[in-house]
Amino acid sequence: MTIEQLHSLYKVHHAVSTDTRNITSDSIFFALKGERFNANEFAGQALESGANWAVVDEAKYVVDERYILVEDVLATLQELARYHRRQLNIPFVGITGTNGKTTTKELLYAVLSQRFKTYATKGNLNNHIGVPLTLLSIDDSIEMAVIEMGANHQQEIAFLCDIAAPTHGLITNVGKAHLEGFGSFDGVKKAKGELYDFLKMQDGVLFLQGDNEYLHGMEMQRGISKTVRYGFSSENDIVGRLEYANPLLCVSWKIRDVDEYHTVQTQLTGSYNTENILAAIAVGHFFGIDDAHINQGILAYTPTNNRSQISRTAHNTVIADYYNANVSSMEAALANLAVIEAQHKVIVLGDMFELGEDAAKEHRRMVEKALAIGADRTIFVGEAFHAYQSPKAEFYETTDNAKEALSERPIVNSTVLLKASRGMAFEKLMEVL
Template sequence: MTTERLYDYYRENPVISTDTRNISPGCIFFALKGDLFNANEFAAQAIEKGAAYAVVDEEKYATNNQCLLVEDVLSTLQDLARHHRKQLNIPVIGLTGSNGKTTSKELVNAVLAERYKTFATFGNLNNHIGVPLSILSITGEVQIAVIEMGANHQKEIELLCTIAQPTHGIITNVGMAHLDGFGGFDGVKKGKAELYAYLKETHGYTFINRDNPYLLEMSTAAGLNKLIYYGTENGNTIKGELKSSDPFIEVDWTNHDVSSSVKTNLTGSYNFENILAAICIGDFFDMNPEEINTGLANYQPKNNRSQLTKTEKNTVICDFYNANPSSMTAALKNIAVLSADKKTAILGDMFELGPESHGQHELIAKQANESGLDEIIFIGKDFYSFKDNFKGTFFESPAEAAAYLQENPVQDHLVLLKGSRGMKLESLLQYL
């Protein structure tokens, strides 16, 4: 089964599924393998549910002519996406970074969609499986695509670039994330810079936050020359100023000596640079200030990223989709400057920090204690190890914290709820 032949099947059945729980009539099911599962075993079931074909890589599961036998299902999926990408003569914006990837992707898409037919990565389908699925979801009507690329080790962005083949790119920032997989902060910079290396090789355009010294250093090292700058100083294509972030962000910005202003529904001053990035990309694609501002003003944050939620008892900053030391520091700085009579932070452990985990949790606990909060609740075994070193209430699990909140309800507070995804802090929202 060659890629070209499989592409003929795909053009007739342009919907891909990797989960038998989500089979749509006429789709192509790709039987991926994982550490704990082998989807080859479910190929027949996928066809029974209406899949037109099932792509398998074990001969014993190729039981009829609807089963397409390949050497490796994952690499076949990636090769099919590469082939499809080559048929698409459109700009593709590759987007990565330690923090703010998904919010930036959503903001860029919200802006561009005011003028263009766009496609943007669904949710966080940003890895070696999600990116090919995203590329294969791009239809012929799409004029611009925004593809989010996540990574937790070296060479992953390099691989994703060969699939998405971005013509334009942006690294939102580099921070203390996935330190274990990348091998420390220098490894993070090296891994993210793989996007810059691809854009240098393919003569692509790069959007750079000129206020970020790490990005400037990385772009210089990569030898990039098609650069579009944004930031807070003169000399940038887009110059911005944060007017307010209490609780929602207002930005004044200038391009080509034309000044404009926009009010957003985003909280967190750390999102200012993500907004500027979206403005810069919209401007590059010939959008006028009115279109750009409309896209930004209408964007509603979701998926528990910088999402301000009013409950019956409190105002909660729902930012518990994920966490690392950089984003945790930014969130603590943000709540410190917001106006509220009483403030509480509920902080969960940060994962994938490797040997630096102990020191980074200690640093965040110290920052939280210095943030002027009325109450701090720490959750997780890493934070719990500091229960005798810092003020605050410490629990080893969210279940213990939930019991405490039921007995000691938080009322009329501004609450920051933040931790790594694996902490499942959404379980606490009902008690706030």
């Protein structure tokens, strides 16, 4: 079966699934393989659950004409998504970056949805499987698409761009993350810059944080002609300023060479999110959304999934920011806590993963930065942090150890920062805060 023929089937049965637990009727099941599973084994179960077709790559599982045998199921899923994308003549905004991808994506969706029927990546489906599934969720009624793209190795963004073909794009920032895969900070810039390479090649539109020296340098290297700049200096097309962050952000912005500022209260915490807000404003303004509706979209967005999320418990105000962590995002979280006005502050940091040979150095640096804030209590959790000791802080090897300590000596009436890599399971600490 050719991709064109498979796409014809998809147009009739346009729901796509890769998980037998979430089969919908009138759908196509793609039997993907992983390190610990082979979904070819479950193709029959998918059909029994309501799928119309099952795409497999092992002949022994083919029972009847409802099975579509291909050479490689994942490659077929990706190629189908690539072919489907080429049938959609709408703007596609691609987003990548070290930090803030998902928040920026959600903000863009909130703003663009004020005027256009918009589809954005669900959750964090931003990899070599998630991006194809996202594209195959977009039907002919959609007027605008926002695609998040993640990577931890070279050439992954280039590969995702080849599938998603963004017409517009932005990199939120570049920082020290996934250094095991990228090799170095220069490796991070090179990998994220693959989005710029694609936009340059396709004569696409770049939205650029014009005050970020790394992003500005990356853009200058490529000479992208269609660039919309946002930031804090007057040279940007969209100029913003943070009014306050105590702890929720209030941001003002204006168009370059226009005196009038527009002010919007947000439901976001973290001064670092000001840039993400300005990115959404720049995209919305570029696509003709008026100032009032831009602000309406920003105001309406409420963060979830423990990304810069304010949680008020019976005893404390918690900045829940433990969906993930790397060097730059942890630095930003600490800098934000430093400027928040609160009578009592507590810092709880957990290990950062995938830092490779820089792990020891960067964890030591975070200990120093956190202690410099002078919080009422400073707590470090995890094996990497536990390698350092200080009489000014508390150190626990595991999250369970920290939870037990916090149960015995509770935190009350404080603003608490929780920041750690996802694998540290900091949601356990919420139970004792």
